[in-house]
Amino acid sequence: MSTESNGKNERLKHINFGGVSRREFLKTTMKAGVVVASSEYMLNPSQSMVQQVAMKSGAEEFVFAYISDSHLLARGKEHRFARALTKAVEDVNAMKPQPDFILYGGDLAQLGLRDEFSLGKEIIAPLKPKLYMMVGEHDWYYDMGEAWKEFFGKPTCSFDHKGVHFVVLNSILVEDYWSEKKMTPMERMLFMAQLDNPRGRPFTVGEEQRKWLKEDLAGVGRGTPVVVFSHSPLYKYYRPWNFWTDDAEEVQALLAPFKSVTVIHGHTHQVLTNKIKNVVFHGMLSTAWPWPYAPEGIPRLTVQMDRADPFNQFDGTGWGTAAVTARGKIDKTYNLWDRNPMVVSYEKLLTVKEQVAGPSY
Amino acid sequence: MGIPYKIFLCFCLCLATLPYAAKAEDSSVDNASNDLRQSREKAVQVVTACDGRKKVIVEGCQEGEAMPEQKARKVAELLMTLMEFCEDEIIAKLPKTGMFIQLSVNGMPYVTVGDTEEIPLILVHGGKAHTEREKKIWAAEMNRMITEGYALFHSPGLGKNGISCDMCHPDASNTHPETYPKYQTQMNKAVLLRDMINWCIENPMEGDKLAEDDQKMKAVEAYIISARAGKKLEPGKH
Amino acid sequence: MTRTHREERGNLMQRVMEMMIHCFMVYCIFCFLQPAAFPQPEGDSYVLSLPPGVLEPVIPENNPLTKEKIALGRNLYFDKRLSADDTISCATCHDPQKGFADGRTVAVGIKGQKGPRNSPTVLNAAFFDTQFWDGRALTLEDQAKQPIVNPKEMGMPSHDALVEKISNIPGYRTSFKTVFGTDKITIDHIVTAIASFERTLISFNAPFDRFIAGKNDAISDSAQRGWKLFQGKARCITCHEFNRSYPFFTNNKFHNVGVAMKGEDFGSLARKAASSGADPSLLAQEEASAELGRYLVTKEPKDIGAFKTSGLRNIALTAPYMHDGSELTLESVIEFYNKGGVSNPNLDGGIRPLNLTEDEKKDLVEFMKSLTSDDLPESGATVK
Structure with a gap:
């Protein structure tokens, strides 16, 4: 509910190449950290500069894409959320070259129903590269993950790709409050689905998974870059909206010995950047709608996106890519539909001192 | 209203009390006036506001004696509260110690109030405090309206595509009811909060808009306004 | 006395001199402050006649109307x-x-x-x-x-x-x-x-203006229903901005509604345009690159295939429609928007299917027809 936001002025402006070579331009902009709209960056955001350079610089560098938080309702392919996911799938399929793999970041469904999963599976079927599915609370709490697991397999796994160790967690576990209250499955689902639920329970990774993670990481060399996919942020941002992982410190401790760790998380539906000790955290965009920034606790590294125009369903939503550098660091691109793309490079995170001002909510 | 102003007012009030002694002789003979008549006998000082209709009897303070600063402030605050509120004749008794003030409106019997903030409530009710029953009813009915709005705000029932208000506005964030009326670019005109609610129902939520006097509309407004009460307003950002 | 007199006369002379110098200085400053573009000799200034409340158009300072x-x-x-x-x-x-x-x-x-x-x-x-x-x-x-x-x-x-x-x-x-x-x-x-x-080519005085001014029967019931749809279900007014201050039915912004995306590979077109460094006015002459629209000016990806929102006054007189004239009638324009434009990777997120009924489509067309002015300027002029 906004008139034209003054924040628009703060949006980073198009950078003209002038006489600078593309390579130099990239170097500069990567140092500048947040880059918007290179002239080369066209309809097909895969051809972003970040990616092109990454592809040129060495065998170990690669790009993966993400799509997240589509919140599908079983209302057919013409429903706005289904149209948005379709758009993301088309965008990723148009990437040249194709990403090494795709992460789906959780909350494919809105109410954890089979019809929602089957619609989602149909829409994402055309994706060509390998797809890793992660679970979100909207996928889980109708039947405690039963249908999701049937559709997409195990919610927790790890794999290695081009020298990087990837971990996929189910980080939306909460303590059982429903048995005592004799909630029906749908009551439980709706209870979890409400972001501003004052009686909501905080997410956890849980003891069992932390134990699994410890064992999984035991075989990984300290110098190996580690990338963790988690639906919840794996840190503590804003408790009233469950932008929060209650055992975040324990999980972070397991990741502490590693030289290069990046967490890519869903759930927050916004451009969000954080760094705690050795761990860098990047949020993923939702294809469905943007959440407002929380009234407090916004990590200081975050360059906040402007409020979206509710007339425009593609404003403040989108998908993105991550370019893994030779050093195992990640340069994250937010492909905001109907805005220019934003790149948050690892280099930039090292140089930011002040909180970046943004809109208030 | 800054402190210098209050001190100035104190000074004016002190001046205003000078002709008091003569006036007091003419007062009628109800309880409050008796108090005034006795004022010279007891250790009290009477301070009259410039409208001549509001008086404070300050106990434990001799006529002509300079009041301690804190006391003077209290007297000034009391008189200002009384003057701001009504035109009636009011006599207030300020005890030597303790916080209870006694008020007599238009010669009615004294009522006791705990603080100057309670005074308006006492005055509207003709000198009677609200009962606990009244207060409970009011709170319950207000909360019922807000709760009804909360439920509508948090369910997809207002729209037709499964989307609910809270999806974009958790805790009614980004609604800014205090900024209306304002120009909304979606409608390209100046609108009220209810117009924006209806716009959201029709557009992102693809539903049918509510009549402006629909109880549901009022309830949603009630929730939004109550949820946002006291939130910081930053002009230019909303 | 005489001496005093002379002194006074001297003072007077001095004052006159000072006054003349001041006048000259003011004249110099005045000349200096004149709009720099061209010397503008006197001419009868011309005042645009606008309905009350309508914002004045911006007229460049160095080009006053005469x-x-x-x-x-x-x-x-x-x-x-x-x-x-x-x-x-x-x-x-x-x-x-x-x-x-x-x-x-x-x-x-x-x-x-x-x-x-x-x-x-x-x-x-x-x-x-x-x-x-x-x-x-x-x-x-x-x-x-x-x-x-x-x-x-x-x-x-x-x-x-x-x-x-x-x-x-x-x-x-x-x-x-x-x-x-x-x-x-x-x-x-x-x-x-x-x-x-x-x-000076401005036009108001359409039946719709009289309707807005309070004359309820100035436009048909159908047009009135169309006006409601225009502001509501049909989602027109967000871009085709109308209010009493700015009654021109445009927000002056640029949107990709899919008109440009007719099977062309706009990604490669855009890259070509970007690398050539060519003047947008030249690119706009070429049939293919012209379809890139606003992108030619901003070089921002979000503007690919985006074109300016047209005003709608006298729209019934200016068929065919859209930036490429591809829609022949107002009815076909409504149909275009009703189906949600043309899907493309850069389609504006405000464009979506509208589910208008046949009657509603007619009402919208009736409404647009009520925007034709009674007294167009230069109505007597013929173009040979």
């Missing part, structure tokens, strides 16, 4: 000698008899050449933030410069060539001298005069 300049601009506007082969005037494509457009799909210039885009109306153009479908000109003066040297439009080899041609026409020499006080005509003189004339 009756003489408007008359000169009018002559230039209708003069085919502004084109290379004396066949095309401004009015050829912006014809007063055709709502100041041309009724064609795309503009036709000298030697029958077709341009890539539909001619927009000049009516009320003074109120728009930018000119051209891609907004590449910020003023009417800037706008007027471009078709003159566009090889597909008026086809003059250069602005200098036009200046020379105009300078050799005796009638113009006199009127330029009267208006601008100089014998040396420049391209800026020519376009400021044309722009001044164009600023």
Whole structure:
């Protein structure tokens, strides 16, 4: 509910190449950290500069894409959320070259129903590269993950790709409050689905998974870059909206010995950047709608996106890519539909001192 | 209203009390006036506001004696509260110690109030405090309206595509009811909060808009306004 | 006494001198502050007649409206000698008899050449933030410069060539001298005069204006239903902005509604455009690259295939529609939006299927027909 936001002025402006070579331009902009709209960056955001350079610089560098938080309702392919996911799938399929793999970041469904999963599976079927599915609370709490697991397999796994160790967690576990209250499955689902639920329970990774993670990481060399996919942020941002992982410190401790760790998380539906000790955290965009920034606790590294125009369903939503550098660091691109793309490079995170001002909510 | 102003007012009030002694002789003979008549006998000082209709009897303070600063402030605050509120004749008794003030409106019997903030409530009710029953009813009915709005705000029932208000506005964030009326670019005109609610129902939520006097509309407004009460307003950002 | 007298006289002389010096200084400052573009000799100033409450259009400080300049601009506007082969005037494509457009799909210039885009109306153009479908000109003066040297439009080899041609026409020499006080005509003189004339081409007084002013029966019931739909279900008013201050039905912004995306590979087109570093006004002449729209100006990916929101006043007079003239009737425009535009990777997120009924579509068309003014300017002018 906004008139034209003054924040628009703060949006980073198009950078003209002038006489600078593309390579130099990239170097500069990567140092500048947040880059918007290179002239080369066209309809097909895969051809972003970040990616092109990454592809040129060495065998170990690669790009993966993400799509997240589509919140599908079983209302057919013409429903706005289904149209948005379709758009993301088309965008990723148009990437040249194709990403090494795709992460789906959780909350494919809105109410954890089979019809929602089957619609989602149909829409994402055309994706060509390998797809890793992660679970979100909207996928889980109708039947405690039963249908999701049937559709997409195990919610927790790890794999290695081009020298990087990837971990996929189910980080939306909460303590059982429903048995005592004799909630029906749908009551439980709706209870979890409400972001501003004052009686909501905080997410956890849980003891069992932390134990699994410890064992999984035991075989990984300290110098190996580690990338963790988690639906919840794996840190503590804003408790009233469950932008929060209650055992975040324990999980972070397991990741502490590693030289290069990046967490890519869903759930927050916004451009969000954080760094705690050795761990860098990047949020993923939702294809469905943007959440407002929380009234407090916004990590200081975050360059906040402007409020979206509710007339425009593609404003403040989108998908993105991550370019893994030779050093195992990640340069994250937010492909905001109907805005220019934003790149948050690892280099930039090292140089930011002040909180970046943004809109208030 | 800054402190210098209050001190100035104190000074004016002190001046205003000078002709008091003569006036007091003419007062009628109800309880409050008796108090005034006795004022010279007891250790009290009477301070009259410039409208001549509001008086404070300050106990434990001799006529002509300079009041301690804190006391003077209290007297000034009391008189200002009384003057701001009504035109009636009011006599207030300020005890030597303790916080209870006694008020007599238009010669009615004294009522006791705990603080100057309670005074308006006492005055509207003709000198009677609200009962606990009244207060409970009011709170319950207000909360019922807000709760009804909360439920509508948090369910997809207002729209037709499964989307609910809270999806974009958790805790009614980004609604800014205090900024209306304002120009909304979606409608390209100046609108009220209810117009924006209806716009959201029709557009992102693809539903049918509510009549402006629909109880549901009022309830949603009630929730939004109550949820946002006291939130910081930053002009230019909303 | 005498001495005193003399002193007083001396003082008086001194004061007169001082006064003269002051006057001279003020005159110097005044001259200095005069708009720098050209010396502007006196002319009868012209005041636009606007309905109460409508925001004044921005008129450049160095181009105040005068009756003489408007008359000169009018002559230039209708003069085919502004084109290379004396066949095309401004009015050829912006014809007063055709709502100041041309009724064609795309503009036709000298030697029958077709341009890539539909001619927009000049009516009320003074109120728009930018000119051209891609907004590449910020003023009417800037706008007027471009078709003159566009090889597909008026086809003059250069602005200098036009200046020379105009300078050799005796009638113009006199009127330029009267208006601008100089014998040396420049391209800026020519376009400021044309722009001044164009600023007078404003039109209100449509039935809808009377309806808004409170006359309920000024438009049909169907049109009234259409107006409600326009503001509600049909989602028009967000871009086709209307309010009493700015009643022109445009938000002056650029949107990709899918008109441009007709099976072309816009990604590669855009890359080509970006790397060539070419002038947008040149790219806009090419059929393929012209479809990139606003992107040509901003080079921002979000603007690929985005075109300016058209105003809707007198829209019934200016068929066909869209930047490429691809929709022939108002009915087909409504149909276009009803199905949610044309899907493409850069489709504006505000465009979605509208589920309008047949009656609702008719009502919207009726509403748009109520936007035609009763008293269009230059109604007597004919274009030969």
